[in-house]
Amino acid sequence: MxxxxxxxxxxxxxxxxxxxxxxxxxxxxxxxxxxxxxxxxxxxxxxxxxxxxxxxxxxxxxEASTHRRNDDAPSPNAVPRQSGLLAAVxxxxxxxxxxxxxxxxxxxxxxxxxxxxxxQRTRQLQRELNERRQAETALRESEARFRDVTEAASDWIWEMNGNLRFTYLSERFYALTGIAPQHVLGRARWELAPGDLAGNPQKWRRHRQLLEQRQPFRDFVYQTRLSDAHGEGRYLKISGKPIHDAEGRFRGYRGTGTDITEQVKAEMALHESELRLRRIIDLVPHMIFAKDRYGHFLLANRATAAAYGMTIEALTNHSHRLVHGADEEVERMLADDLEVIESGVSKLIAEEAFTDHTGHTRTMQTIKIPFVEPGLNETAVLGVSIDITEQKHAKEEVARMRLYLRNIIDSMPSILIGVDPWGYITVLNQPAEEMSGLSWETAQGRFFGDVFPQLESQFEQVRQAIQLGRPIKTPRMTFDVGGELHYADVMVYPLMAESAGGAVIRMDDVTARVRIESMMVQTEKMLSVGGLAAGMAHEINNPLGVIMQGSQNILRRIDPDMPQNREAAAAIDADLHRINRYLAERGILHFLEGIREAGARAAKIVADMLSFSRRSESHFALVDLEEMLETVLRLAASDYDLKKKIRLQAHHHRTRLRPSAALDVLRQNGNRASDPEFAQERRPSHGRRRHAVADHRLAHPPRTGHRFARSD
Amino acid sequence: MSAWVLIVDDEEMIRENLKAYLEDEGWRVAAFEAVAPALRWLREGTLCQICIMDMRLPDMDGNTAIRALHQMYPEMEFLIHTGSSSYSLPDDLRALGLDDDRVYQKPLNDMAPLAAAARTLAAARETRP
CATH class of the missing domain: 1.20.920 (Histone Acetyltransferase; Chain A)
Incomplete structure (x- = not known):
C-alpha cells in the first residue's frame, strides 16, 4: 500500500x-x-x-520571534497615546x-x-539501505564463501606487489605462524626465511627466477623463521599466480599458503623412525632381507649387502639371481621364497648353504615370513638368516667329542653302569652290555639290580655315594662265573654335575690280578725259601766237595797203575791188584763211582737252584745257551710233563746274558709254550708253530734275541 | 825237589783231599785252615809259588788274603777254590792277572784240572825271567 x-x-x-x-x-x-x-x-x-x-x-x-522580542520592549513615552495605541496595538x-x-x-x-x-524519504532511504544491506550481506557471504573455499584449500591468502613484497596476508597466516603483520607486510618472502635461504640457496634461486619471470608457481615449500623470532620455524607451502592489470602490466602476485609444519614434522619423524629402524637392522649381524615374488630385493640390511659384496643401495631392487653367484643356492632360496609367498605360511630352514661373494660357504639358519608390502598389495617374503657355521662346527665337535667319550668308556675294560639316584640305568658301556647281554637302549630305564643281579647289593652303596658325595669301594667282590670263582673290585662314585645326579658303578674283574697276587705271594715265599736254600746250598757244597774229592782220591789210590799206590801196598805186603779185583767184584768200585756221580748230580742241582734263587744278583756273563736250556728243561721237568720235543734255534751259542733272568724268561716261555690256550694264539708257520721270544730282561745288547720254537 | 803248593781252606777234608791229590801229582803241599797260620808258615822262609785259596775263611776273606799275600809275595800265583757259586772276581784281582779260569767252584768232581792249572802256573813262573 x-x-x-x-x-x-x-x-x-x-x-x-x-x-x-x-x-x-x-x-x-x-x-x-x-x-x-x-x-x-x-x-x-x-x-x-x-x-x-x-x-x-x-x-x-x-527571525519572527526576534522581531517580536524587539517589539515587546516597553516605551516610557507611549502612555498618552495608549488608546490609540491600544487600537493600533x-x-x-x-x-x-x-x-x-x-x-x-x-x-x-x-x-x-x-x-x-x-x-517518504525515510522510507526510501530505508529501502535503499535494506537493499544495500542485502547486497553487502550477499557480498560478504560471497567473500566469506570465497575465503572459506580458499582457506579450505589452503590456510591463507597472500598478495604481493610488483616489487614482490607482501601487501596482504589473511588473518590465518598470523594466527598460524604467530608472526605479527609488521614483520611481514612490506617484506619479501625470502626475508621471512633467512635460515632456509642460507640452507637451500639453489631452491630459492629457482624460486626467485620464477618470480622474476612472472611465472606462476605451485607448492613451493620453505621454512619461515624470522631472525629475531624465537622458537622453531614453520614449514609453509605456497602457490601463487602473477597479477596483471587491465593494461597487462604486472602488479604483483597473489596466492595461497598452507602451513605444513606438522606434516613436515611427521615426515621428519617418519624419516627419523625409518633411519632408526635402518640403523637397528644394520646393527644386527644377521642377514635381514625382503624380496618380492620375482626375487627382487625390497629391503636388505648391511649384513646382507656385505654378504653379497655390495652396498645396500646397490642391492635394493636388484634381482637375487643377478647378485648371487651360486646358481643352485639361488634356485633353492627362490623356491623357498615362492613357497612362503604362495602358502602364506612362515618357513624355517634349519640349515642351508650360502656362498658369499668371496666364495666362502657358510651354513645359515633362515626363517622366511610372508608379509604384504605396503603400497604394492602383493605378498613378499621377509627373511632373517643367521650364520650358524660356528655353531654347526661346535655341534659337530660336540657330537665328535660325544662319540669319542663314548668310545673311551666303551673301550674301558671296566664295566661301567650309569644309574640315576633311584638306581635306574642311564648308560652302559660296551663291556657292561656284553656282561648283561642287553644293549644300552634296552637296559635304559631298568633297575640295575634286575639287569645285573650280581650287583644288586650295591644299591645301598649307590645311595650312600650320592648322599656323601664320595666314591665307595667294595674290593674283591666274589662272583660265580660258570662255576668258577671270580673277583671284582666294585666302585660306586657319585656324579658331580648338578644337572645330572646319579652315580656310576664301575666293576673291574680282578680275578687275574688276584691270582697273580696270589702267585706273587707264593713266589715271594719261594724266593725266601730259595734264599734260605742258597745259603744252605753253599754249605752243602763243602760236604759235597769232600764226598766227590774223597771218592776221586779213593778211586785214584786203589788204582794199581799208580806207582805211589803200588809202593804203599808193597810196603805192607798187600797185593793191590787183588784188592782191586775184590773191590771190583764186590761192586765197591761201582758204588764209589755211584757216590761220585750222585755227588756231581747233587752239585749240579745245587748250582741250578742257586742260580734261580739269586734274585738280587744282576750281572752279565757268558753263558752257553744250549747248556742253559738243558738246565731249564732239567728244572722244568719237575714242573710239567715235557713229553714233546723242544728244539732250539739260536743265532749265537754263547752270548752275554744275565743268566738268572734268562733262565726265568726261558722257563716262563717254556711254560707258556706248553699252555694250550697260549698255543691256540700262535699262527702256523711252515707246518709247525713258532713263537718268537724277546724279553728286555734277557737281552744285552738287544741283538741277542733268540728264537724258541716248539714243534708239536 | 818238587815245588810247594799252599792250600788255605777252612774245611779240613777238602784240605786233605786236595793235599792227597796234589801230593799224588808230585807236589809238596802245605794246607792251613786259615790265613794267619799260612802266613806264619810262609814267614818261616818256605818258597811257595802256588796258592789255592778258599774265599770263606775264619780270619779274613779270600780276596783280602790274596791281596795281602800278593803284596808280600809278588811271585806267588793264586787259584781260587770257593763254594760260593755267586763268586765273581773283583776288578783289582783281575788287575793282578787273575781271571775266571783261575776260579774253581766247589764241589770239584775232578781235581785234575785244578792240578793241571797249578802245574801250568808253576811252569810259567819258572820260565819267566
Missing amino acids: LPSLWSPFPHRCRRLRICLLAVLVVAIGAISPVGGIAEPSPPTSVSTATPPPSDRAATFLD LHYAIWILGSLAAIAIATLLWSSLLQRQVT
Whole structure:
C-alpha cells in the first residue's frame, strides 16, 4: 500500500510547496505596509534556496520571534497615546495574530508536508539501505564463501606487489605462524626465511627466477623463521599466480599458503623412525632381507649387502639371481621364497648353504615370513638368516667329542653302569652290555639290580655315594662265573654335575690280578725259601766237595797203575791188584763211582737252584745257551710233563746274558709254550708253530734275541 | 825237589783231599785252615809259588788274603777254590792277572784240572825271567 500512496509524492509535494509559499507571501505582504517592522527575506530567495523545508521554516520562526522580542520592549513615552495605541496595538495584534495564524497554518501545513516528505524519504532511504544491506550481506557471504573455499584449500591468502613484497596476508597466516603483520607486510618472502635461504640457496634461486619471470608457481615449500623470532620455524607451502592489470602490466602476485609444519614434522619423524629402524637392522649381524615374488630385493640390511659384496643401495631392487653367484643356492632360496609367498605360511630352514661373494660357504639358519608390502598389495617374503657355521662346527665337535667319550668308556675294560639316584640305568658301556647281554637302549630305564643281579647289593652303596658325595669301594667282590670263582673290585662314585645326579658303578674283574697276587705271594715265599736254600746250598757244597774229592782220591789210590799206590801196598805186603779185583767184584768200585756221580748230580742241582734263587744278583756273563736250556728243561721237568720235543734255534751259542733272568724268561716261555690256550694264539708257520721270544730282561745288547720254537 | 803248593781252606777234608791229590801229582803241599797260620808258615822262609785259596775263611776273606799275600809275595800265583757259586772276581784281582779260569767252584768232581792249572802256573813262573 505504501508505495502506491507515496508514488506520486514528488509531484504533489512540489505543488504544496508552491501553495505554501503563496500563503506566506500574502501574509508577509499584508504585514509589510503597516509597520515595516521587519524585512523578511523575499520568498524568491527562499524558493531559490536549497536548504530543506524544515530548516527554512525554523529560520523564519527564529527571525519572527526576534522581531517580536524587539517589539515587546516597553516605551516610557507611549502612555498618552495608549488608546490609540491600544487600537493600533489591537490592530497590529489582530494583524499579527492573523499573520501568526496564517503563518501557523502555513507552518502546520508546511510541517505536515515536510513530515510526509521526510517519511517518504525515510522510507526510501530505508529501502535503499535494506537493499544495500542485502547486497553487502550477499557480498560478504560471497567473500566469506570465497575465503572459506580458499582457506579450505589452503590456510591463507597472500598478495604481493610488483616489487614482490607482501601487501596482504589473511588473518590465518598470523594466527598460524604467530608472526605479527609488521614483520611481514612490506617484506619479501625470502626475508621471512633467512635460515632456509642460507640452507637451500639453489631452491630459492629457482624460486626467485620464477618470480622474476612472472611465472606462476605451485607448492613451493620453505621454512619461515624470522631472525629475531624465537622458537622453531614453520614449514609453509605456497602457490601463487602473477597479477596483471587491465593494461597487462604486472602488479604483483597473489596466492595461497598452507602451513605444513606438522606434516613436515611427521615426515621428519617418519624419516627419523625409518633411519632408526635402518640403523637397528644394520646393527644386527644377521642377514635381514625382503624380496618380492620375482626375487627382487625390497629391503636388505648391511649384513646382507656385505654378504653379497655390495652396498645396500646397490642391492635394493636388484634381482637375487643377478647378485648371487651360486646358481643352485639361488634356485633353492627362490623356491623357498615362492613357497612362503604362495602358502602364506612362515618357513624355517634349519640349515642351508650360502656362498658369499668371496666364495666362502657358510651354513645359515633362515626363517622366511610372508608379509604384504605396503603400497604394492602383493605378498613378499621377509627373511632373517643367521650364520650358524660356528655353531654347526661346535655341534659337530660336540657330537665328535660325544662319540669319542663314548668310545673311551666303551673301550674301558671296566664295566661301567650309569644309574640315576633311584638306581635306574642311564648308560652302559660296551663291556657292561656284553656282561648283561642287553644293549644300552634296552637296559635304559631298568633297575640295575634286575639287569645285573650280581650287583644288586650295591644299591645301598649307590645311595650312600650320592648322599656323601664320595666314591665307595667294595674290593674283591666274589662272583660265580660258570662255576668258577671270580673277583671284582666294585666302585660306586657319585656324579658331580648338578644337572645330572646319579652315580656310576664301575666293576673291574680282578680275578687275574688276584691270582697273580696270589702267585706273587707264593713266589715271594719261594724266593725266601730259595734264599734260605742258597745259603744252605753253599754249605752243602763243602760236604759235597769232600764226598766227590774223597771218592776221586779213593778211586785214584786203589788204582794199581799208580806207582805211589803200588809202593804203599808193597810196603805192607798187600797185593793191590787183588784188592782191586775184590773191590771190583764186590761192586765197591761201582758204588764209589755211584757216590761220585750222585755227588756231581747233587752239585749240579745245587748250582741250578742257586742260580734261580739269586734274585738280587744282576750281572752279565757268558753263558752257553744250549747248556742253559738243558738246565731249564732239567728244572722244568719237575714242573710239567715235557713229553714233546723242544728244539732250539739260536743265532749265537754263547752270548752275554744275565743268566738268572734268562733262565726265568726261558722257563716262563717254556711254560707258556706248553699252555694250550697260549698255543691256540700262535699262527702256523711252515707246518709247525713258532713263537718268537724277546724279553728286555734277557737281552744285552738287544741283538741277542733268540728264537724258541716248539714243534708239536 | 818238587815245588810247594799252599792250600788255605777252612774245611779240613777238602784240605786233605786236595793235599792227597796234589801230593799224588808230585807236589809238596802245605794246607792251613786259615790265613794267619799260612802266613806264619810262609814267614818261616818256605818258597811257595802256588796258592789255592778258599774265599770263606775264619780270619779274613779270600780276596783280602790274596791281596795281602800278593803284596808280600809278588811271585806267588793264586787259584781260587770257593763254594760260593755267586763268586765273581773283583776288578783289582783281575788287575793282578787273575781271571775266571783261575776260579774253581766247589764241589770239584775232578781235581785234575785244578792240578793241571797249578802245574801250568808253576811252569810259567819258572820260565819267566
